[in-house]
Amino acid sequence: MIKNTIIALVATAAFAGAAAPAFADVFGDNVTSEMRDFTANSILAQLQQKGVNATAVEDWSGLIRAYVTLEDGSQTMQFFTPGSLEQVTL
Template sequence: MSKRITLSLTALAFALAAGPALAGPMCNDATPGIQLSFGVSVGEKFSESDRNEFDLQRLRAKGVDATSVERWGSCIRAYVRKPEGGIEMQFFDPNSYRRVE
């Protein structure tokens, strides 16, 4: 095999191995049971800022001292005050509001 093909295969293997680590936390993967959606809604759709405010209030109700939140992929990304000071980025499942790693 030429050096170029060997190098390309090595780079591909590294990228595939590192892919899950680079992708970030996974949310919504551990929901048991069946989920159905019928496309029925009542009222107006939430704007992005409304949804962020709702998520912020839900996290605070669960005792998370979040300063701001946003949807990030399939997760909620929150900036949370640490008890010893400073702010830390944490991820939460948008269905259960449980922290994910």
């Protein structure tokens, strides 16, 4: 069971870099909900690996919008560039 979980996490991390640049394209009209979920989960995992306590992500005008829980328990939105996932200040 743990082995399968580790394999799934490694696969998600491996695909996250490839999925991030295409994030905006994935949310087009002709994409399945499974592909959207996979891409969002991949980007979410990559942000979490970078130390961002993100709970959800979505496409927002060409950027990645992440819902992030702060240390005090409050939640905020942070924006990141597709591909590099560098934080953007709006």
